[in-house]
Structure formats: structure tokens, C-alpha cells
Amino acid sequence: MRVAILTISDSAAAGRRGDTSGDTIAEWCARRGEELVARETVADESPAIVPRLIALCDTFGAELLLTTGGTGLAERDVTPEATRAVIERDAPGISERLRVSCIDTFPRAALSRGVSGVRGATLIVNLPGSPSGVRDALAALDPIVAHACDVLSGRVTQHGEPAEEDQR
Amino acid sequence: MRVAILTISDSAAAGRRGDTSGDTIAEWCARRGEELVARETVADESPAIVPRLIALCDTFGAELLLTTGGTGLAERDVTPEATRAVIERDAPGISERLRVSCIDTFPRAALSRGVSGVRGATLIVNLPGSPSGVRDALAALDPIVAHACDVLSGRVTQHGEPAEEDQR
Amino acid sequence: MRVAILTISDSAAAGRRGDTSGDTIAEWCARRGEELVARETVADESPAIVPRLIALCDTFGAELLLTTGGTGLAERDVTPEATRAVIERDAPGISERLRVSCIDTFPRAALSRGVSGVRGATLIVNLPGSPSGVRDALAALDPIVAHACDVLSGRVTQHGEPAEEDQR
Numbered sequence: 001m002r003v004a005i006l007t008i009s010d011s012a013a014a015g016r017r018g019d020t021s022g023d024t025i026a027e028w029c030a031r032r033g034e035e036l037v038a039r040e041t042v043a044d045e046s047p048a049i050v051p052r053l054i055a056l057c058d059t060f061g062a063e064l065l066l067t068t069g070g071t072g073l074a075e076r077d078v079t080p081e082a083t084r085a086v087i088e089r090d091a092p093g094i095s096e097r098l099r100v101s102c103i104d105t106f107p108r109a110a111l112s113r114g115v116s117g118v119r120g121a122t123l124i125v126n127l128p129g130s131p132s133g134v135r136d137a138l139a140a141l142d143p144i145v146a147h148a149c150d151v152l153s154g155r156v157t158q159h160g161e162p163a164e165e166d167q168r
Numbered sequence: 169m170r171v172a173i174l175t176i177s178d179s180a181a182a183g184r185r186g187d188t189s190g191d192t193i194a195e196w197c198a199r200r201g202e203e204l205v206a207r208e209t210v211a212d213e214s215p216a217i218v219p220r221l222i223a224l225c226d227t228f229g230a231e232l233l234l235t236t237g238g239t240g241l242a243e244r245d246v247t248p249e250a251t252r253a254v255i256e257r258d259a260p261g262i263s264e265r266l267r268v269s270c271i272d273t274f275p276r277a278a279l280s281r282g283v284s285g286v287r288g289a290t291l292i293v294n295l296p297g298s299p300s301g302v303r304d305a306l307a308a309l310d311p312i313v314a315h316a317c318d319v320l321s322g323r324v325t326q327h328g329e330p331a332e333e334d335q336r
Numbered sequence: 337m338r339v340a341i342l343t344i345s346d347s348a349a350a351g352r353r354g355d356t357s358g359d360t361i362a363e364w365c366a367r368r369g370e371e372l373v374a375r376e377t378v379a380d381e382s383p384a385i386v387p388r389l390i391a392l393c394d395t396f397g398a399e400l401l402l403t404t405g406g407t408g409l410a411e412r413d414v415t416p417e418a419t420r421a422v423i424e425r426d427a428p429g430i431s432e433r434l435r436v437s438c439i440d441t442f443p444r445a446a447l448s449r450g451v452s453g454v455r456g457a458t459l460i461v462n463l464p465g466s467p468s469g470v471r472d473a474l475a476a477l478d479p480i481v482a483h484a485c486d487v488l489s490g491r492v493t494q495h496g497e498p499a500e501e502d503q504r
Binding site: 257258259260261262264265268269286291311312315316319320 | 409431432
């Protein structure tokens with residue numbers, strides 16, 4: 001699975017703090033044996049975010065593009081709007097799963113406005129900004145993300161599969 | 169409750185496989201004693217799907233229109249977009265419930281992009297394509313669907329009911 | 337936290353019944369020690385609802401605006417559409433949490449079409465119409481609403497906080 005990471009954070013982009021959340025995603029890739037094709041950092045500005053999302057999908061050919069940061073309620077949290085501008089089809093159940101998975105253990109996950117969707121053959125998923133939020137979200141993605149990318153890449157066709165489960 | 173079934177599947181429409189998922193819904197109707205007013209199959213093409221959705225609502229007068237298939241991430245999965253084109257008001261909590269109900273038992277349910285909403289006096293709900301996915305979804309619909317159709321048909325007015333529960 | 341309540345109900349606006357749901361929210365405010373800055377009742381008509389939503393945000397300066405009623409499937413349930421017309425950014429995880437929190441105890445919560453979102457520095461959340469639905473929804477809001485308003489008001493900046501948890 002070809003994975004790209006986009007950290008969306010004013011302070012990380014300005015070098016005022018490290019990118020622990022991006023590190024957490026990179027470690028997850030390594031542990032799973034996924035190929036990290038690109039890793040970038042950008043400030044919380046739509047005109048800066050949108051072209052990077054597009055490039056990571058269309059030029060770098062990521063199958064899975066994970067963003068971290070900018071999904072909250074604050075004025076500069078614009079990741080969901082920037083993501084919506086580039087996806088062609090939404091996949092609301094993925095973001096739903098990320099939030100609902102920690103409904104009891106971390107209620108504030110409900111405040112993440114993150115979205116998920118497909119652009120071409122890339123699945124884009126917005127993860128929250130904090131390292132612990134990223135860890136929760138990656139745990140929720142673990143059992144579904146390989147199948148999602150297999151369907152998108154055409155490695156598994158949803159129709160015509162022998163196993164009924166694969167038709168979902 | 170007047171129920172219509174629309175199976176959305178290239179292979180079922182072409183006769184290359186049976187329509188086990190549609191059968192599963194029909195059996196659910198029979199078991200509940202619902203009236204099946206129409207059952208059709210259509211290929212995964214928006215220009216084919218949209219007029220059938222409209223006819224099943226407006227001409228056949230279904231109170232509940234259940235679709236199966238075409239809700240996944242693959243390129244030909246266009247059921248959610250076709251459904252959105254015909255509904256007048258969305259009911260996102262229903263599709264949410266269908267996915268979240270099996271969050272532990274079948275994580276891939278999160279990949280279903282199915283939507284729910286109202287057109288006139290018809291509630292439309294997209295179910296996944298596989299028979300097991302349909303079974304899970306019908307189990308999630310069981311406790312809510314009769315009340316939903318009662319409200320839509322005007323048999324129960326949400327306002328002015330003596331029981332407080334009915335005002336929700 | 338400056339809280340406003342808008343009860344959206346034909347029968348309450350016409351004085352045909354009391355506003356038990358609004359009372360329930362007011363008691364919740366008192367119990368939490370929140371400041372109730374306004375409480376109004378309006379009929380289920382978008383042209384009546386929209387200006388009141390705007391006034392409660394922009395003129396009364398509510399940090400949290402809770403509506404009750406008009407979120408169901410009936411024809412006159414237009415609260416979600418009226419709310420969508422005034423919010424600048426959606427916060428879907430909040431309404432998701434309200435519904436999913438009672439997925440086992442009150443399945444019909446799935447039929448609430450309520451939305452949540454931000455207008456300026458106000459968080460707007462649609463609660464269902466029945467007193468018991470309101471109680472369930474307030475219980476789901478309890479652990480998240482103070483942090484949400486702190487972020488919106490700028491009392492807590494999501495970026496630049498020492499605690500990592502605050503960055504979500």
C-alpha cells in the first residue's frame with residue numbers, strides 16, 4: 001500500500017514544534033510494512049493545503065493519504081473543507097468509525113470534523129492533530145484500510161468476487 | 169408497510185448471478201408481514217438507477233424503498249450519488265446506525281457509503297450489496313422502520329401525540 | 337458558558353402545550369451553572385426559525401445555542417435545513433454522538449435528522465423534541481460541550497497548548 005502523510009499545522013510548518021503526529025503515522029506504516037511515498041507539512045491555510053492534497057494523490061500516486069491536524073472547531077481548522085474540495089466521492093462511514101470507536105474512552109473525538117473520501121484511486125482520511133488522537137484513529141483504520149485500498153486499486157473487484165463478504 | 173426492493177448490480181442485471189441479496193430482503197418482508205409492491209434489478213449506472221428510484225417512490229407508492237448494492241468504494245459504486253439525486257431530505261442517522269451497529273462484528277461496514285432519506289412519503293435506505301451485509305442492515309432497521317413509515321405516512325403525527333416518546 | 341435555547345414546535349408556539357423540553361434544557365443549564373442568555377419559542381417554519389437562530393448567535397452572543405424539536409421525518413420537521421442555512425462549518429461528530437450514544441437504549445434516536453455546526457463563535461446543536469430525547473442528548477453533550485465552547489471562544493487555543501490532548 002503506497003501511503004502519503006500530510007501534517008497540517010501552523011506550528012509544525014513554522015518549525016516551532018516537532019511533528020510527533022506525523023511520526024506516529026510513519027511508525028504505523030513501518031510496522032505494517034507499507035511503503036511511505038511522501039511526507040509533507042503545510043500550514044493551516046486552504047490555498048496551501050489543497051494543492052498538496054492534489055499532488056500527493058495525482059503526482060505521488062498514494063493509495064492512502066492520511067492527513068493529521070486542522071480538524072477541530074477553531075477558526076484555523078480548515079482541513080475538512082480543503083479535503084472536501086478535492087475528493088470526488090465521500091466515504092462518511094470511515095470518519096464515523098474513527099469518532100465512534102472511542103465514544104467511551106475519549107468523548108472529545110466527537111469534536112473532530114474530519115472527513116474521508118476518494119480522489120481517483122486514492123483514499124483520503126483526515127486524522128485528528130494530537131498524537132493520541134492519531135493512535136486511536138489508526139487503530140480504527142487497521143482492520144479496514146487494506147481492503148479499502150484493494151477495492152480502489154482494482155486488485156479486488158467488489159462485483160464478481162467468489163466470497164460474498166467481498167461484495168459489500 | 170408497502171415495500172419496494174431495487175437491486176443495483178451489473179452482474180445481477182445481466183443475469184450472470186442470482187439476486188440473493190434481493191431474496192434476503194423479500195424474505196424479511198414476508199416474515200414481517202409487509203406488502204412487497206415491486207422488486208426490480210438495475211445495472212450500476214446512474215442514468216438507469218435514478219428513474220427506477222423515482223418510479224418506485226412516485227408511481228408504485230412504496231413507503232419503504234430498500235436498495236441493495238453499489239454502496240462501496242469501487243468506481244462503479246454509484247448508488248449513494250443516485251439516491252442523493254432523488255431524496256428531498258436526508259436522514260443520516262439511519263445509515264449511521266446501519267454501519268455502527270456492526271462496528272465490532274464487521275468493521276468493513278464502515279466502507280459502505282450508503283445514504284438514507286425521504287422522497288415525498290417514501291423512506292429510501294441504501295443497504296450494502298452482500299447477503300450478509302443485507303442481513304446486518306435489516307437487523308439494524310427492524311426496531312425503527314415501522315415508526316419511521318408511520319410518521320411519514322401521517323398515521324402518527326410527531327406533534328400532538330399523547331405519548332412524549334412519539335414527539336422525537 | 338452563555339447558552340441560548342430555541343424551542344421549535346408548532347404546538348408550543350401556539351400555546352397549546354407547555355415547553356417541557358425547553359424546561360429540561362434550562363434545568364440542565366442551572367445545574368451546570370451556565371448563564372442562560374435567551375430562551376425563545378418558534379413555530380416549525382423556516383422563515384421564522386432562521387432569523388431567530390441568527391439573532392441568538394449574533395445579537396445575544398450565545399456560545400452554545402441548543403434547539404429542541406423539528407428534527408424528525410415529518411413534513412413540518414425543518415430544523416436541520418434551517419440550521420444548515422445559518423452555520424458556517426459543520427461538526428457532524430456531535431450529532432453522530434447524540435444519536436449513537438443511545439443506539440441500544442433508544443433505537444429511534446437514529447430517526448433524528450439533527451445537525452451541529454459553528455456560526456461565528458457559537459456552537460449550534462439540534463436536540464430532539466421530546467423531553468426524554470433531550471435528556472439523552474444533554475447527557476451525551478455533557479463531557480464535550482465545555483471544551484468545544486472554550487476552543488470556539490479562543491479561551492483555549494487548539495494550537496500552542498502545552499497539553500497534547502488539547503490539540504485534537
